Amino acid sequence: xxxxxxxxxxxxxxxxxxxxxxxxxxxxxxxxxxxxxxxxxxxxxxxxxxxxxxxxxxxxxxxxxxxxxxxxxxxxxxxxxxxxxxxxxxxxxxxxxxxxxxxxxxxxxxxxxxxxxxxxxxxxxxxxxxxxxxxxxxxxxxxxxxxxxxxxxxxxxxxxxxxxxxxxxxxxxxxxxxxxxxxxxxxxxxxxxxxxxxxxxxxxxxxxxxxxxxxxxxxxxxxxxxxxxxxxxxxxxxxxxxxxxxxxxxxxxxxxxxxxxxxxxxxxxxxxxxxxxxxxxxxxxxxxxxxxxxxxx
Amino acid sequence: xxxxxxxxxxxxxxxxxxxxxxxxxxxxxxxxxxxxxxxxxxxxxxxxxxxxxxxxxxxxxxxxxxxxxxxxxxxxxxxxxxxxxxxxxxxxxxxxxxxxxxxxxxxxxxxxxxxxxxxxxxxxxxxxxxxxxxxxxxxxxxxxxxxxxxxxxxxxxxxxxxxxxxxxxxxxxxxxxxxxxxxxxxxxxxxxxxxxxxxxxxxxxxxxxxxxxxxxxxxxxxxxxxxxxxxxxxxxxxxxxxxxxxxxxxxxxxxxxxxxxxxxxxxxxxxxxxxxxxxxxxxxxxxxxxxxxxxxxxxxxxxxxxxxxxxxxxxxxxx
Amino acid sequence: xxxxxxxxxxxxxxxxxxxxxxxxxxxxxxxxxxxxxxxxxxxxxxxxxxxxxxxxxxxxxxxxxxxxxxxxxxxxxxxxxxxxxxxxxxxxxxxxxxxxxxxxxxxxxxxxxxxxxxxxxxxxxxxxxxxxxxxxxxxxxxxxxxxxxxxxxxxxxxxxxxxxxxxxxxxxxxxxxxxxxxxxxxxxxxxxxxxxxxxxxxxxxxxxxxxxxxxxxxxxxxxxxxxxxxxxxxxxxxxxxxxxxxxxxxxxxxxxxxxxxxxxxxxxxxxxxxxxxxxxxxxxxxxxxxxxxxxxxxxxxxxxxxx
Ligand SMILES: Nc1ncnc2c1ncn2[C@@H]1O[C@H](COP(=O)(O)OP(=O)(O)OP(=O)(O)O)[C@@H](O)[C@H]1O
Ligand SMILES: [Mg+2]
Numbered sequence: 001x002x003x004x005x006x007x008x009x010x011x012x013x014x015x016x017x018x019x020x021x022x023x024x025x026x027x028x029x030x031x032x033x034x035x036x037x038x039x040x041x042x043x044x045x046x047x048x049x050x051x052x053x054x055x056x057x058x059x060x061x062x063x064x065x066x067x068x069x070x071x072x073x074x075x076x077x078x079x080x081x082x083x084x085x086x087x088x089x090x091x092x093x094x095x096x097x098x099x100x101x102x103x104x105x106x107x108x109x110x111x112x113x114x115x116x117x118x119x120x121x122x123x124x125x126x127x128x129x130x131x132x133x134x135x136x137x138x139x140x141x142x143x144x145x146x147x148x149x150x151x152x153x154x155x156x157x158x159x160x161x162x163x164x165x166x167x168x169x170x171x172x173x174x175x176x177x178x179x180x181x182x183x184x185x186x187x188x189x190x191x192x193x194x195x196x197x198x199x200x201x202x203x204x205x206x207x208x209x210x211x212x213x214x215x216x217x218x219x220x221x222x223x224x225x226x227x228x229x230x231x232x233x234x235x236x237x238x239x240x241x242x243x244x245x246x247x248x249x250x251x252x253x254x255x256x257x258x259x260x261x262x263x264x265x266x267x268x269x270x271x272x273x274x275x276x277x278x279x280x281x282x283x284x285x286x287x288x289x290x291x292x293x294x295x296x297x
Numbered sequence: 298x299x300x301x302x303x304x305x306x307x308x309x310x311x312x313x314x315x316x317x318x319x320x321x322x323x324x325x326x327x328x329x330x331x332x333x334x335x336x337x338x339x340x341x342x343x344x345x346x347x348x349x350x351x352x353x354x355x356x357x358x359x360x361x362x363x364x365x366x367x368x369x370x371x372x373x374x375x376x377x378x379x380x381x382x383x384x385x386x387x388x389x390x391x392x393x394x395x396x397x398x399x400x401x402x403x404x405x406x407x408x409x410x411x412x413x414x415x416x417x418x419x420x421x422x423x424x425x426x427x428x429x430x431x432x433x434x435x436x437x438x439x440x441x442x443x444x445x446x447x448x449x450x451x452x453x454x455x456x457x458x459x460x461x462x463x464x465x466x467x468x469x470x471x472x473x474x475x476x477x478x479x480x481x482x483x484x485x486x487x488x489x490x491x492x493x494x495x496x497x498x499x500x501x502x503x504x505x506x507x508x509x510x511x512x513x514x515x516x517x518x519x520x521x522x523x524x525x526x527x528x529x530x531x532x533x534x535x536x537x538x539x540x541x542x543x544x545x546x547x548x549x550x551x552x553x554x555x556x557x558x559x560x561x562x563x564x565x566x567x568x569x570x571x572x573x574x575x576x577x578x579x580x581x582x583x584x585x586x587x588x589x590x591x592x593x594x595x596x597x598x599x600x601x602x603x604x605x606x607x608x609x610x611x612x613x614x615x616x
Numbered sequence: 617x618x619x620x621x622x623x624x625x626x627x628x629x630x631x632x633x634x635x636x637x638x639x640x641x642x643x644x645x646x647x648x649x650x651x652x653x654x655x656x657x658x659x660x661x662x663x664x665x666x667x668x669x670x671x672x673x674x675x676x677x678x679x680x681x682x683x684x685x686x687x688x689x690x691x692x693x694x695x696x697x698x699x700x701x702x703x704x705x706x707x708x709x710x711x712x713x714x715x716x717x718x719x720x721x722x723x724x725x726x727x728x729x730x731x732x733x734x735x736x737x738x739x740x741x742x743x744x745x746x747x748x749x750x751x752x753x754x755x756x757x758x759x760x761x762x763x764x765x766x767x768x769x770x771x772x773x774x775x776x777x778x779x780x781x782x783x784x785x786x787x788x789x790x791x792x793x794x795x796x797x798x799x800x801x802x803x804x805x806x807x808x809x810x811x812x813x814x815x816x817x818x819x820x821x822x823x824x825x826x827x828x829x830x831x832x833x834x835x836x837x838x839x840x841x842x843x844x845x846x847x848x849x850x851x852x853x854x855x856x857x858x859x860x861x862x863x864x865x866x867x868x869x870x871x872x873x874x875x876x877x878x879x880x881x882x883x884x885x886x887x888x889x890x891x892x893x894x895x896x897x898x899x900x901x902x903x904x905x906x907x908x909x910x911x912x913x914x915x916x917x918x919x920x921x922x923x
Binding site: 323325326329330332333334335336337339340341343344346347350351354400401402404405407408409411412413422424425426427428429430431432433434435436437438439440442443444472475476479503504505529533534535536539540542545568569571572575576583587588591594595598599602606 | 632635636639640642643644646647648649650651653654656657659660661663664711712713714715716718719720723732734735736737738739741742743744745746747748749750752753754781784785788812813814815817818835838839841842843844845848849871874875878879894895898901902905906908909910912913
Binding site for chain 1: 625628
């Protein structure tokens, strides 16, 4: 496994230097840092003036973010500023909330995800999701991974697909002998990697992660971060995080949100979106600077 | 330290001791707790006396007749009368109840919890179910008498009983327990954590796939517990059967009848024999046979309740 | 991974969407069954009840007693007996049920609770026909007739006591749930102020759980009014009853009146309107319990919302 990661790093020749944000101490054997994103990467998801409402409550105001292929895009900001709301509107998980409503447009490969003929189920098969708390099904490890492909009528060899997904999620070596055991017997960190394996088993091209490491200990967190770095070779990742060091370490680009308290409503909005290195070393907005230096939030 | 300071300290210490030490007995508290214990013990002893009294009255029957009391059918002779006919009737009714009320009730619960939008109409349906659960059982008997008995007759299934058969009884009982099935199943479905559904939707499952593969399997022990208890309720009910014309007297033993005859002909059920024997003029029926039938009925119900508790304990593993 | 995506690719499999719609419709129609049942009940009751009320001589609804086969339909007879028996039941069940609930919720150790609660539930599972038999063969001779030597074997007193035994576990379990729903913080606050357990139960827990307790009592009252078998078996007066409020006499409640008339000879028979009168009484019963249950549900919702 450790080999895997090193090869991956070598293969992409990720520069291992610390940027200025590296003053934030990173513990653990390896330091992963945000790559130098290439502006020639294709934009595959365009959030264009996205508003999210819950009933009458205006949760998020006019967010515009282009998300590029095979990059990690981080959404950061204080609690309640609408990071999860934006993330969940990308794969239409918000449809499951009765009161939720999304305005503006989200284009995926140029197709409006909220178009009248779009089936949200189809969207979620292409844009997978990993949740804040590990939420494996109360079933075996194998069934957890195979459920998605099974309902998508996957035609290939399921055993191979399960193995492949678990390998990519860096979990195979730990569970290969107990695939039939309950997923609930795994540790929190293992469960979260299982959820990642489950998400990638349907071969999505975007994976959304909502604070995927917030309920894990530092070591498990580090493994997830390494894993994301690996996954970036294949997938486009959008991650919500509370942890600025994490955003600085793993993401290529960062969107910083804030929340306005006006007229009794707490409406979130995008303050700044740029390359992670820029955002952390040379923020354009003073609000961003206050937040990342800990003077706010 | 002067003697005066010392005295003052001693005095303070005594005062504190008096304040926080056990200051005699708080009689209100004693009375109250005592009363609670007495009330609890009264409730428990009622159950105890009830069971002991009936067991004692039933004992001679089981002593003399042994298992034949369970294997013998109806008879006008107290020495040979048994509960077999009644058990057959109860089992047939319970089967019909299960076939009708379980699928409809569980589906209704799933609709209420998973599909129904959160609006006025859904609330109305929910309230309707709750109100139906509180309708006295005898009113369901009237419903059966006015609608289901004629329905069975109209369908040509009246047989020798003219519609007063287990079909009408089963439908009536199924409708009676339906709200209970819905309420208990809905509770079980509601207890499934939302994160499981999210996980399902997150990998691109449709609503039905999430329900079928994750929600219902997770809720199944709870649903089964509810359905088993529901069966117990259906087996113990008497009043609606009386209204829809269950036989309260003797009728030809079912031994030589075909299954079709049994289904469309006159019938009786366990609680009904308890009732009808208790008003027979021959003393043996009321004094020893009815209590013995009660023991059989209670045994059946205890087994069902035990099954329900076993199922409930199996639920307590996950999440 | 498709390099370019078309809108068609996201439209989803039409077959799957059709299936999804079918399943949804199926489940929704199961949900509608409860509405259908309510309508059926109304239709069944109101039709015959209307036939009764439009044909009966109004004077015969207020006479001296309930003798439907002879054309005397004194509704007050049934109402008085119903109230009396339900009242006796409540007098038994309120202290026993609430005492048991308070003990279970506040005093019992978790271990004791583990077997006490199922025992109470066991009592709740005893069918009413069994309690009817017991009221007639035990409560009446061993209790009522011992206390009041003049009492006949069939009395409303014996039936009322039997009904009390029936609804005690209902009061106990529903109230206990309400008491246990009171947040532990409230109790800790009370203990923190130096209150002991008895004061905490009486002054903090019971008031906080009040709406749930009231719900349990109304529910129990509704059940007592709707109970048939105990009254039918133990209160006598199967052929009809005189109007009386003396608990040591036989009597007939609304439920027992229906059962007696329907069971008479395996056949609802008698003077012209007897059959229809069943449904009129049934409708009354339905409406009374409906009101009680609605009120009770409202109280339950109140405490569910609170905590
Ligand atoms: N289902 C919902 N119904 C109503 N309001 C909601 C719902 N979900 C979120 N909100 C509101 O929308 C706003 C944004 O919530 P959101 O969860 O997106 O914030 P967040 O940035 O992810 O916060 P956190 O960092 O705490 O997860 C909040 O004010 C929240 O209260
Ligand atoms: Mg969030």
